[in-house]
Each structure stands twice: as structure tokens, then as C-alpha cells.
Amino acid sequence: MSDIPLIHFLIVAAALFSIGLAIVVTKKNLIGILLGIELMLNAVNINLVAFSRHDPERLGGQLFALFVIVVAAAEITVALAIILRVYGQYGTVEPDKIDGLKH
């Protein structure tokens, strides 16, 4: 378990975070954007877990990652409820067409 260098975890996490950011910017669907946000939260967790390898007595990184997972679960439920309300109001989930506040 010790022969994987720390930097590999960090590079993989950076790649996943960047892909998640690109998904958030490009998708034309609110749920697609949520998929990207979940991917970014997961990429951050990889960093925390990778650093927590070197702290086996207290495991601060893993505990922090656990709380990040809890907050992500809470966030996704509320976001989906809001998306359902928006869909009921506008009949679409495309963020560019939801411009009721502009007019």
C-alpha cells in the first residue's frame, strides 16, 4: 500500500475535478450539471483520503471525507427537489431557457 506515490492520487483527483468542471459548464440540463457537481465532490474526497494515508492514528482526512459525503447527500436531495419545482413551473430543465427573472 505504500508503493503508490501520493502525487499520483493528486493528479488523478485534479483530472476528475477538471472533467467535472467541464461537465458543469457544458451540460444543457440541470441534472447533468448535478452529475458534474457530484464528480467534483468525489475528486476532492480522493485528495483527503490520499493525505489521510499518512495519518493512521487520527484519520482526520477520512473523517472529513465522510462529512463531505454527508453534505453531498443532503445537497443532492434539496437540489433535486428544487429541480422538480422548476420543472413544474417552467416545463423545462434547460438552464438557458429558465429566464423568467430577466424580463
Next chain:
Amino acid sequence: MELIAFYGFASLAIVSALFILLSKNLIYSAFALFVTFLGVAALYVLAGADFLAVTQIMIYVGGILVLLIFGIMLTQQTNKRAESTSANQVLAGSSRRVPAFIIAMATFLFFSLVIVSANFRIAGNVNLGKSTIKTIGVELMTSHLLPFEIAGILLLVALIGAAYLALNRNPSHE
């Protein structure tokens, strides 16, 4: 050996994440996210976080992904005129591709630069093959008790808030 497994699971996660980015069908994107979560869980195992890997699979795959697929199904645009001979697809196009590519590449290059030039000084020893469940349980019940309770209250509030928001309050539909 572990390095080979690491590269395998890392490339699995990254390739399926790229598939989410490039796929037009939202259902395919959700299932690609499933594969990505499994790859990330495998990376957790390789980093020695067994409890967190199981938590990842149970919460993300068992809970969040099912919820996302429900959301996709509840909000899809049904084309009522089309005959039901064609396959059902939930299409989600993409826009702003060039700025997204530039932003993502800039972010990745910036992170890579920071990571390569950081020169971390690691103090502790790497844990070897010991289960982390006991440590996590003891820490949660002693030094992290307040965040633990706050997380419970947050989940309760999110549950009540989501149920209240998703209620149909439109009187014409009742």
C-alpha cells in the same frame, strides 16, 4: 502490482468521467457516473480507506445515483406526437464547449503545476493493512462528536426541506 491496479482503476474512473462529458444521452451519463464512483471506491481501497470505500458504494451508488435517475425520469420531455417505435432517449445537448475546454484545461494545468511544485513533507508513516473502522468509530464518538451531531441535524433538515419543496402546492393539480 498495486501500481498496476491503481492505474487500471484510475483510467477507468477518468475514461468514464470523459464519457459523461461527451455523451448526449443523460441516462448513459448517469450509468457512466456509476462506473466512475466504483473506480473512485477502488482508489479509496488502494489508499487504505476500506470503510470509506464501502460508504462510497452504499451512499453514492445505492442512494444518490438512484435519486438522480429518478430525477431524470421525472423531468424528461415526453414527445407526445412521436410513435413509440423509436428508443426512448433523454437527450441533453452541450453548449459553450470551447470556453469549457479552456477553463478545464487551465484548471488542470494549474493544479498540476501546484501539485508538482508543492514538495510535500510527509511526517507520518503510511498505514499498512490495518482496518480503519475502529479508529473512525472512536474518533467520531470522541473528538468529532459535535460535527457528527450537526451532520445528523443537517440530514434531518435536508429531508424535511426536500419533502416540503417537492410537495405539489399547485391548487390546479389537486
